[in-house]
Amino acid sequence: MTHSTSAQDVVEAIKDVDFPADKETLIEAARRKGAAPEVIKALRAIPPEQYSNRKEVARSVRVDPDSDLGLSPAQRAEQARKGGRPGQSQHLREVPKPPVEEELDS
Structure with a gap:
């Protein structure tokens, strides 16, 4: 394991x-x-x-993408599109909530 x-x-x-x-x-x-x-x-x-x-x-820092970050698939996709600092783990980059999630939260 x-x-x-x-x-x-x-x-x-x-x-x-x-x-x-x-x-x-x-x-x-x-x-x-x-x-x-x-x-x-x-x-x-x-x-x-x-x-x-x-x-x-x-x-x-690179960690297990499923660790404890709780990002939705849409947020992970947004990270992949936008990029971030060189060397920064993709799943740790800040991303805004997708419009659908923002609407659901309000």
Whole structure:
């Protein structure tokens, strides 16, 4: 069985980091906190950039698309069309709600 991690697991592992922070700082902080191997692996896979905050890290980390993000198929399609930062996992890019969902919510 394959274990996966969620963006929330990664954010929890780096919650004590002072930002801005680079990739190596994030990995080291997660190790010190005793993060699961899956979290460390997810952090190793992010682009080697300077991150301004936890949200940027959460958007860049690759996790199981079905983890806990709750995006509809329409929202995932919108992400695929619009793209995002290079290296950013498609399922973590922000997308607006499709008009049909907006109408249903109102």
